[in-house]
Amino acid sequence: MLEGKVALVTGGSRGIGRAIALELANEGADIIINYLRHRTAAQNTAEEIRQKGRQAHIIRANVGEPEKIESMFAEIADKFGHLDILVNNAASGVARKAMDLDERGWAWTMDINARAFLLCAQRAVRLMEGRGGKIVAISSLGSRLVMPVYTAVGVSKAALEALTRYLAIELAPQGITVNAIAAAAVQTEALNVYKLNEKLPKTWQTTPAGRMVQPEDIAKLVAFLCRDESFMIRGQTIIIDGGFSIAPLIT
Amino acid sequence: MATEDVVRNTVTRITRKDISQFARTTTFKDLEADSLDIVQILVALEDHFDIEIVDEELEGVTNMGEFIDYIDRKVTEKTARRA
Numbered sequence: 413m414l415e416g417k418v419a420l421v422t423g424g425s426r427g428i429g430r431a432i433a434l435e436l437a438n439e440g441a442d443i444i445i446n447y448l449r450h451r452t453a454a455q456n457t458a459e460e461i462r463q464k465g466r467q468a469h470i471i472r473a474n475v476g477e478p479e480k481i482e483s484m485f486a487e488i489a490d491k492f493g494h495l496d497i498l499v500n501n502a503a504s505g506v507a508r509k510a511m512d513l514d515e516r517g518w519a520w521t522m523d524i525n526a527r528a529f530l531l532c533a534q535r536a537v538r539l540m541e542g543r544g545g546k547i548v549a550i551s552s553l554g555s556r557l558v559m560p561v562y563t564a565v566g567v568s569k570a571a572l573e574a575l576t577r578y579l580a581i582e583l584a585p586q587g588i589t590v591n592a593i594a595a596a597a598v599q600t601e602a603l604n605v606y607k608l609n610e611k612l613p614k615t616w617q618t619t620p621a622g623r624m625v626q627p628e629d630i631a632k633l634v635a636f637l638c639r640d641e642s643f644m645i646r647g648q649t650i651i652i653d654g655g656f657s658i659a660p661l662i663t
Numbered sequence: 664m665a666t667e668d669v670v671r672n673t674v675t676r677i678t679r680k681d682i683s684q685f686a687r688t689t690t691f692k693d694l695e696a697d698s699l700d701i702v703q704i705l706v707a708l709e710d711h712f713d714i715e716i717v718d719e720e721l722e723g724v725t726n727m728g729e730f731i732d733y734i735d736r737k738v739t740e741k742t743a744r745r746a
Contacts, residue, residue: 449706451715474706506699517699 413639415440418492422446422475422532423502425454428550428598431627432499433457434464435635442467444488446502448474475502475528476520485535495539497638500529500549500572505565518564525568526575533579537588544587546638549576550630551594551649553657569594573649580647591637591645596653599624619654666735669711674727677703687728712738 419436423429424445433443434457443461447454447470458468471487473480488495504524506517529549536547551573553559554566573592580590596619619625633652636642651657664672675682678694685694691701705716714737724730 449709449716452717504702506697520699520703 413439414497414635417441417496417638418444418488418494419497419499419638420444420446420488420495420532420536421499421501422528423448424499425450425457425470428595428627428630429499429501430457431631432501432550432634433468434460435628435631436497436499436638437461437464437466437468439635439639440466441497441638442492443469444492445470446473446475446484448472448502474524475532476504476523478527478531481528481531481535485532485539489539493539494543495536496543496545498532498536498545498547499634500532500547502528503550503565505562505568507561507565508563509561510563513564521564522568522571525565526571529572529575533575533590537583537586540586540588545589547579547583547588547590548634548637549573549590549592550634551576551592553594553596553651553653555594555649557657576649577647584646589637589643589646591642591647592649593630593633593637594649594651594653595625595630596656597624598630599626619656620659621654623654625652625654666712666738667731670708670727670731670734673707673711674704677707685727687726687731689727690725708734712741714738714741 414436417440419441421429421433421436421443424433424443425447433445437443443466445454445457445468451472454470458470461468469491471484473484475481502524505521506513508517533547536545549572551569552565554562555569555573559566573594576590576592583590629652633650637645671682671685674694675685678696678700680694708714709716712734716737721733724733
Protein backbone atom coordinates (compact mmCIF):
# COMPACT_ATOMS: atom_id res chain seq x y z
CA MET A 413 0.00 0.00 0.00
CA LEU A 414 3.06 2.24 0.14
CA GLU A 415 4.56 1.17 -3.18
CA GLY A 416 6.87 3.76 -4.67
CA LYS A 417 7.02 5.83 -1.49
CA VAL A 418 10.31 6.93 0.01
CA ALA A 419 10.49 6.87 3.80
CA LEU A 420 13.09 8.14 6.24
CA VAL A 421 13.19 6.43 9.62
CA THR A 422 15.45 8.21 12.09
CA GLY A 423 17.05 5.85 14.57
CA GLY A 424 16.08 3.07 12.21
CA SER A 425 18.84 0.53 12.83
CA ARG A 426 17.51 -1.25 15.91
CA GLY A 427 14.51 -1.77 18.15
CA ILE A 428 11.37 0.18 17.32
CA GLY A 429 12.99 2.00 14.39
CA ARG A 430 14.11 -1.25 12.82
CA ALA A 431 10.62 -2.73 13.12
CA ILE A 432 9.14 0.40 11.53
CA ALA A 433 11.65 0.33 8.67
CA LEU A 434 10.88 -3.33 7.96
CA GLU A 435 7.11 -2.85 8.14
CA LEU A 436 7.14 0.13 5.77
CA ALA A 437 9.28 -1.95 3.40
CA ASN A 438 6.73 -4.78 3.71
CA GLU A 439 4.16 -2.31 2.43
CA GLY A 440 6.34 -1.40 -0.53
CA ALA A 441 8.27 1.67 0.55
CA ASP A 442 11.94 2.31 -0.12
CA ILE A 443 13.67 3.09 3.14
CA ILE A 444 16.37 5.47 4.31
CA ILE A 445 17.72 4.36 7.67
CA ASN A 446 19.30 7.04 9.82
CA TYR A 447 21.51 5.77 12.62
CA LEU A 448 24.13 7.16 14.96
CA ARG A 449 26.23 4.43 16.57
CA HIS A 450 25.30 0.98 15.35
CA ARG A 451 26.51 0.73 11.78
CA THR A 452 26.43 -3.05 11.58
CA ALA A 453 22.84 -3.11 12.82
CA ALA A 454 21.92 -0.46 10.24
CA GLN A 455 23.59 -2.47 7.49
CA ASN A 456 21.77 -5.62 8.60
CA THR A 457 18.41 -3.88 8.62
CA ALA A 458 19.14 -2.42 5.18
CA GLU A 459 20.01 -5.88 3.89
CA GLU A 460 16.73 -7.28 5.22
CA ILE A 461 14.88 -4.52 3.36
CA ARG A 462 16.72 -5.25 0.13
CA GLN A 463 15.76 -8.91 0.48
CA LYS A 464 12.15 -7.72 0.40
CA GLY A 465 12.88 -6.18 -2.99
CA ARG A 466 12.93 -2.60 -1.76
CA GLN A 467 15.71 -0.03 -1.88
CA ALA A 468 17.53 0.71 1.36
CA HIS A 469 20.03 3.44 2.10
CA ILE A 470 21.78 4.13 5.40
CA ILE A 471 22.94 7.53 6.64
CA ARG A 472 24.96 8.13 9.81
CA ALA A 473 23.93 11.38 11.46
CA ASN A 474 23.48 12.63 14.99
CA VAL A 475 20.08 14.32 14.73
CA GLY A 476 21.02 16.33 17.82
CA GLU A 477 23.31 18.40 15.59
CA PRO A 478 21.57 20.72 13.10
CA GLU A 479 24.42 20.60 10.58
CA LYS A 480 24.22 16.78 10.53
CA ILE A 481 20.49 17.00 9.84
CA GLU A 482 21.23 19.40 7.00
CA SER A 483 23.77 17.08 5.42
CA MET A 484 21.49 14.06 5.86
CA PHE A 485 18.66 15.75 3.95
CA ALA A 486 21.09 16.99 1.31
CA GLU A 487 22.09 13.36 0.78
CA ILE A 488 18.44 12.28 0.60
CA ALA A 489 17.67 15.03 -1.92
CA ASP A 490 20.66 13.99 -3.98
CA LYS A 491 19.88 10.27 -3.95
CA PHE A 492 16.08 10.20 -4.03
CA GLY A 493 15.01 13.72 -5.03
CA HIS A 494 11.98 13.66 -2.76
CA LEU A 495 10.54 12.19 0.43
CA ASP A 496 7.04 10.86 1.17
CA ILE A 497 7.29 9.72 4.77
CA LEU A 498 9.25 10.93 7.78
CA VAL A 499 9.23 8.77 10.88
CA ASN A 500 10.84 10.72 13.69
CA ASN A 501 11.96 7.90 15.93
CA ALA A 502 15.55 8.65 17.03
CA ALA A 503 15.69 9.25 20.76
CA SER A 504 18.20 9.52 23.54
CA GLY A 505 18.32 10.94 27.01
CA VAL A 506 19.95 11.09 30.39
CA ALA A 507 18.33 9.04 33.12
CA ARG A 508 18.20 11.37 36.11
CA LYS A 509 15.80 12.88 38.59
CA ALA A 510 14.87 16.52 38.00
CA MET A 511 17.04 17.74 40.88
CA ASP A 512 20.05 15.91 39.46
CA LEU A 513 19.68 17.13 35.88
CA ASP A 514 22.35 19.44 34.54
CA GLU A 515 22.19 21.78 31.57
CA ARG A 516 24.25 19.46 29.38
CA GLY A 517 22.05 16.44 29.92
CA TRP A 518 18.93 18.51 29.40
CA ALA A 519 20.27 19.98 26.14
CA TRP A 520 21.41 16.59 24.81
CA THR A 521 17.98 15.10 25.45
CA MET A 522 15.94 18.02 24.15
CA ASP A 523 18.13 18.45 21.07
CA ILE A 524 17.76 14.83 19.97
CA ASN A 525 14.17 14.19 21.03
CA ALA A 526 12.42 17.52 20.42
CA ARG A 527 14.51 19.98 18.40
CA ALA A 528 15.47 17.32 15.87
CA PHE A 529 11.79 16.67 15.17
CA LEU A 530 11.29 20.32 14.24
CA LEU A 531 14.43 20.49 12.10
CA CYS A 532 13.79 17.15 10.37
CA ALA A 533 10.17 18.12 9.69
CA GLN A 534 11.23 21.48 8.22
CA ARG A 535 13.63 19.81 5.84
CA ALA A 536 11.37 16.87 5.06
CA VAL A 537 8.54 19.20 4.06
CA ARG A 538 10.77 20.78 1.41
CA LEU A 539 11.18 17.32 -0.13
CA MET A 540 7.42 16.70 0.08
CA GLU A 541 6.52 19.90 -1.76
CA GLY A 542 3.79 19.39 -4.34
CA ARG A 543 3.25 15.70 -3.44
CA GLY A 544 2.05 15.73 0.17
CA GLY A 545 3.39 13.41 2.78
CA LYS A 546 3.12 11.68 6.12
CA ILE A 547 4.98 12.52 9.27
CA VAL A 548 4.86 10.26 12.32
CA ALA A 549 6.69 10.99 15.56
CA ILE A 550 7.39 8.35 18.18
CA SER A 551 6.62 9.55 21.67
CA SER A 552 6.24 7.80 25.01
CA LEU A 553 3.75 7.60 27.83
CA GLY A 554 6.44 9.36 29.86
CA SER A 555 5.19 12.58 28.26
CA ARG A 556 2.21 12.46 30.60
CA LEU A 557 3.02 9.89 33.28
CA VAL A 558 5.85 10.27 35.77
CA MET A 559 8.41 7.49 35.64
CA PRO A 560 11.64 7.07 37.63
CA VAL A 561 14.58 9.16 36.27
CA TYR A 562 12.65 9.85 33.07
CA THR A 563 12.38 13.63 33.60
CA ALA A 564 14.31 14.92 30.61
CA VAL A 565 12.96 12.34 28.19
CA GLY A 566 9.40 12.75 29.44
CA VAL A 567 9.51 16.52 29.00
CA SER A 568 11.11 16.21 25.56
CA LYS A 569 8.34 13.84 24.49
CA ALA A 570 5.70 16.28 25.74
CA ALA A 571 7.32 18.92 23.51
CA LEU A 572 7.32 16.48 20.61
CA GLU A 573 3.60 15.83 21.06
CA ALA A 574 2.81 19.55 21.21
CA LEU A 575 4.86 20.13 18.08
CA THR A 576 2.93 17.33 16.39
CA ARG A 577 -0.28 19.30 16.88
CA TYR A 578 1.17 22.56 15.58
CA LEU A 579 2.76 20.90 12.56
CA ALA A 580 -0.45 19.01 11.76
CA ILE A 581 -2.43 22.22 11.41
CA GLU A 582 0.28 24.22 9.69
CA LEU A 583 1.04 21.50 7.15
CA ALA A 584 -2.53 20.37 6.46
CA PRO A 585 -2.92 22.73 3.46
CA GLN A 586 0.13 21.09 1.90
CA GLY A 587 -1.44 17.63 2.09
CA ILE A 588 0.86 16.52 4.86
CA THR A 589 -0.51 14.61 7.84
CA VAL A 590 1.32 14.70 11.14
CA ASN A 591 0.65 12.39 14.08
CA ALA A 592 2.45 10.84 17.02
CA ILE A 593 2.41 7.49 18.77
CA ALA A 594 2.93 7.18 22.51
CA ALA A 595 3.78 3.72 23.71
CA ALA A 596 4.10 2.24 27.14
CA ALA A 597 7.37 0.42 27.85
CA VAL A 598 8.33 -1.44 24.70
CA GLN A 599 10.24 -4.71 24.76
CA THR A 600 13.55 -3.60 23.21
CA GLU A 601 17.25 -3.65 24.09
CA ALA A 602 16.89 -0.09 25.42
CA LEU A 603 15.12 -1.51 28.46
CA ASN A 604 18.27 -3.41 29.35
CA VAL A 605 20.52 -0.40 28.74
CA TYR A 606 18.56 1.69 31.22
CA LYS A 607 18.01 -1.33 33.48
CA LEU A 608 14.33 -0.56 33.26
CA ASN A 609 13.43 -4.22 33.22
CA GLU A 610 14.23 -4.36 36.92
CA LYS A 611 12.46 -1.11 37.72
CA LEU A 612 9.29 -1.59 35.75
CA PRO A 613 6.35 -2.45 37.95
CA LYS A 614 4.61 -5.68 37.12
CA THR A 615 1.64 -3.75 35.74
CA TRP A 616 3.88 -2.21 33.07
CA GLN A 617 5.33 -5.56 32.15
CA THR A 618 2.02 -7.24 31.65
CA THR A 619 -0.67 -4.62 30.74
CA PRO A 620 -4.38 -5.50 30.65
CA ALA A 621 -3.77 -6.92 27.18
CA GLY A 622 -1.57 -9.59 28.75
CA ARG A 623 1.86 -8.63 27.45
CA MET A 624 4.23 -5.74 26.87
CA VAL A 625 4.10 -3.66 23.72
CA GLN A 626 6.36 -5.07 21.00
CA PRO A 627 8.18 -3.00 18.36
CA GLU A 628 6.00 -4.63 15.70
CA ASP A 629 2.84 -3.29 17.37
CA ILE A 630 4.16 0.24 16.89
CA ALA A 631 5.40 -0.48 13.39
CA LYS A 632 1.94 -1.59 12.24
CA LEU A 633 0.39 1.57 13.66
CA VAL A 634 3.02 3.71 11.92
CA ALA A 635 2.23 1.95 8.64
CA PHE A 636 -1.47 2.68 9.13
CA LEU A 637 -0.72 6.37 9.77
CA CYS A 638 1.33 6.41 6.56
CA ARG A 639 -1.55 5.06 4.48
CA ASP A 640 -4.33 7.21 3.02
CA GLU A 641 -6.86 5.39 5.20
CA SER A 642 -5.70 7.60 8.07
CA PHE A 643 -6.22 10.82 6.10
CA MET A 644 -8.58 12.38 8.64
CA ILE A 645 -6.40 11.73 11.68
CA ARG A 646 -4.46 14.94 12.30
CA GLY A 647 -2.21 16.06 15.12
CA GLN A 648 -3.14 13.18 17.38
CA THR A 649 -0.98 11.26 19.79
CA ILE A 650 -2.25 7.70 19.64
CA ILE A 651 -1.57 5.66 22.75
CA ILE A 652 -0.51 2.06 22.28
CA ASP A 653 -0.14 0.41 25.65
CA GLY A 654 -2.39 -2.63 25.91
CA GLY A 655 -4.78 -0.57 28.04
CA PHE A 656 -2.27 0.20 30.77
CA SER A 657 -2.77 3.95 30.95
CA ILE A 658 -6.50 3.76 31.50
CA ALA A 659 -6.28 0.99 34.10
CA PRO A 660 -2.87 1.14 35.83
CA LEU A 661 -4.07 -0.86 38.82
CA ILE A 662 -5.66 -3.66 36.83
CA THR A 663 -3.70 -6.38 35.10
CA MET B 664 47.78 12.84 14.93
CA ALA B 665 48.35 9.42 16.49
CA THR B 666 45.33 7.47 17.67
CA GLU B 667 46.41 7.81 21.29
CA ASP B 668 46.60 11.60 21.03
CA VAL B 669 43.14 11.81 19.48
CA VAL B 670 41.68 9.63 22.25
CA ARG B 671 43.45 11.63 24.98
CA ASN B 672 42.31 14.95 23.55
CA THR B 673 38.75 13.76 23.00
CA VAL B 674 38.37 12.26 26.47
CA THR B 675 39.80 15.27 28.27
CA ARG B 676 37.78 17.73 26.16
CA ILE B 677 34.48 15.98 26.81
CA THR B 678 35.08 15.23 30.48
CA ARG B 679 36.42 18.77 30.91
CA LYS B 680 39.51 17.46 32.73
CA ASP B 681 43.12 18.55 32.47
CA ILE B 682 45.04 16.28 30.11
CA SER B 683 47.70 15.83 32.80
CA GLN B 684 45.17 13.72 34.73
CA PHE B 685 45.03 11.24 31.86
CA ALA B 686 47.31 8.20 32.18
CA ARG B 687 47.00 4.72 30.72
CA THR B 688 45.87 3.48 34.13
CA THR B 689 43.23 6.20 34.50
CA THR B 690 39.63 4.97 34.45
CA PHE B 691 36.46 6.74 33.33
CA LYS B 692 35.48 6.67 36.99
CA ASP B 693 38.70 8.52 37.93
CA LEU B 694 37.72 11.19 35.41
CA GLU B 695 34.21 11.29 36.92
CA ALA B 696 32.80 10.61 33.47
CA ASP B 697 29.03 10.09 33.46
CA SER B 698 27.05 8.09 30.91
CA LEU B 699 26.53 11.16 28.71
CA ASP B 700 30.29 11.85 28.69
CA ILE B 701 30.93 8.29 27.59
CA VAL B 702 28.33 8.37 24.81
CA GLN B 703 29.72 11.66 23.53
CA ILE B 704 33.29 10.30 23.62
CA LEU B 705 32.26 7.22 21.65
CA VAL B 706 30.33 9.28 19.07
CA ALA B 707 33.23 11.71 18.68
CA LEU B 708 35.75 8.91 18.14
CA GLU B 709 33.45 7.09 15.71
CA ASP B 710 33.12 10.36 13.80
CA HIS B 711 36.83 11.09 13.79
CA PHE B 712 38.05 7.65 12.78
CA ASP B 713 34.98 6.48 10.82
CA ILE B 714 34.79 3.31 12.89
CA GLU B 715 32.07 1.46 14.77
CA ILE B 716 32.65 1.02 18.49
CA VAL B 717 30.74 -2.00 19.70
CA ASP B 718 29.46 -1.51 23.25
CA GLU B 719 29.68 -5.21 24.08
CA GLU B 720 33.36 -5.23 23.08
CA LEU B 721 34.08 -2.53 25.66
CA GLU B 722 32.83 -4.65 28.55
CA GLY B 723 36.32 -5.95 29.29
CA VAL B 724 37.98 -2.54 28.96
CA THR B 725 38.97 -1.29 32.40
CA ASN B 726 41.21 1.74 31.85
CA MET B 727 42.32 4.32 29.30
CA GLY B 728 45.27 2.25 28.14
CA GLU B 729 42.98 -0.60 27.17
CA PHE B 730 40.52 1.87 25.65
CA ILE B 731 43.28 3.38 23.47
CA ASP B 732 44.39 -0.11 22.41
CA TYR B 733 40.80 -1.00 21.48
CA ILE B 734 40.36 2.14 19.37
CA ASP B 735 43.76 1.58 17.77
CA ARG B 736 42.73 -1.97 16.87
CA LYS B 737 39.50 -0.72 15.29
CA VAL B 738 41.38 1.87 13.24
CA THR B 739 43.88 -0.76 12.10
CA GLU B 740 41.07 -3.15 11.12
CA LYS B 741 39.36 -0.40 9.12
CA THR B 742 42.59 0.48 7.33
CA ALA B 743 43.23 -3.17 6.54
CA ARG B 744 39.71 -3.62 5.14
CA ARG B 745 40.18 -0.65 2.84
CA ALA B 746 43.64 -1.67 1.66
